[in-house]
Amino acid sequence: MDANNRNHWFLDPGPLSSWIDQFAADLAAQRYTPLTIEGYTASARHFAAWLGSAGIAIDDIGDDVVRRFAEHRCRCPGGRRWLRVSPKYSRRAGRFVVFLQRKGVARPSVKVASSYPLLDDYRNWLRIHRGLSERTIARHLRHLHKLLPELGTATHDYDAALVRNVVREWRERTGPADLRTITSTLRSYLRFLAGAGLCRPNLDHAIPPVVQWRLSSLPRYLAAADLERVVASCDQLTRGRLRDRAILLLLARLGLRAGDVAGLRLSDLDWTSGMLRLSGKARRQVRLPLPQDVGDAILAYIELERPRVDQEAVFLMMVAPYRSFSQSSHVSTIVALALKRAGISDAPSTGASLLRHSAATSMLRSGATLEAVGTVLRHRSLDMTAHYAKVDIAMLEQIAQPWPGELAC
The missing domain is CATH 1.10.10 (Arc Repressor Mutant, subunit A)
Known part of the structure; x- marks a missing residue:
C-alpha cells in the first residue's frame, strides 16, 4: 500500500x-x-x-x-x-x-459591522452616479478609513477649520503624490455628504490645492525599433506567447490603458466591422478601429491558446483556475517582463503606460494631428495630448502661440 x-x-x-x-x-x-x-x-x-x-x-x-x-x-x-x-x-x-x-454545509462568514456605515452608501454613489471602477472605489475607501478617525462621524459638525486641519496633518505625514489622491477622495466624500444633506454645502472648497506643475516633464516612451523588439520578445515564451503578444500590440498600437486591457470582454470585439468597444474612465464608451495586426494577434490567441472556459474576459490567467486579471497591474507586469526579455534595461519606466506614451508619440511623428491622437487616447482635454508634442521641436509649432509683444502696464 x-x-x-x-x-x-x-x-x-x-x-x-x-x-x-x-x-x-x-x-x-x-x-x-x-x-x-x-x-x-x-x-x-x-x-x-x-x-x-x-x-x-x-x-x-x-x-x-x-x-x-x-x-x-x-x-x-x-x-x-x-x-x-x-x-x-x-x-x-x-x-x-x-x-x-x-454549498450551505458550513455556516457563512460573519460580517463585522462597519464602524462607518455611511461608507456603504458612499460606495454605491461612486459606482452608480460617478461611474468609477471597483479598483478606484476601493482606493477611495482605503483613504477614507485613514481620514475618518480624525474627521469623526458627526458629519453635521464638519466645518472648514476641521477639514483644513485634517489636510494639514496629512501634509506632514505623506508626499505630494499621495496627498493629491487623499485630498481628491476627501473632496468627493464631502460632495456626497452635501448632496445627501448630511453636512453643510461647499466644504470641498475648504480643501487647499496641492501645488503641482501639470505636464511639466517629458513623456516617457520607447523608440519604434525598441517597441518592435518588445513585441517580438513574446516568441521566446513557451506558455502565454500569443496572449502576451496580443496584449502588447493593443497597448502599442491603440495606446490602451492597463485597465482597458484587463477589462476587455469578448462582446467588445466586433469582428464584422473591425471595431473595438471600450468603457474607459467614468464608464465613457467609445469605439476604436481594430488594426489588422492587432486583430490577427487577438484572434490567434482566442483560437489557439485561450483556455476553453466559461469566462467573458478576453485575457485570462494561464494557470488554473482560468480567470480574468484581478488587477490591471498584471498587464504592467507583462510589459515589464517583455522589456526584460528584449534586453531593454534603460527603459524610462516599465509599466503599461510606457507603451501608451510610445503609441501617442509614434502617431504624432507619423503625421497624425493632435485631435486625432487625443481621440484615440480618449483624452478629455487637448492639453493632455499636446504633452506628447514636446518630444519633437518641430511639432511644437502646432501648439505654439504667437508672442503677444510688450504689453502696457
Missing part, C-alpha cells in the same frame, strides 16, 4: 467524505491539475479528520476553526508529528471551508 492510500486509511474524514469528493470535482472543473487537486483534498481530509478528533461539529465550522487547525500541535493518524500546520496547508483547508460555505 502506497503512502497516499495509507493516509486515506488513517485519516477518516467522517461525514465530510462525500463533500471532499465534490470538492475535488469542483477543482477539476476549474482545470486544476490532478497533482494540485490531490494537494487540496489531502488538506481537506486532514482538516475533516481533525474536526472529528477535536469534537467540532460541521455546524460549528466558523472563521476561527481554520485558525485553530493551523495552530494545532499535529499528532493526527498517519505518522504526523508537526509543531504546527504550514501556511500553505492551512490555506488549502480554508479553501475547503469556503467550498462548504458556498
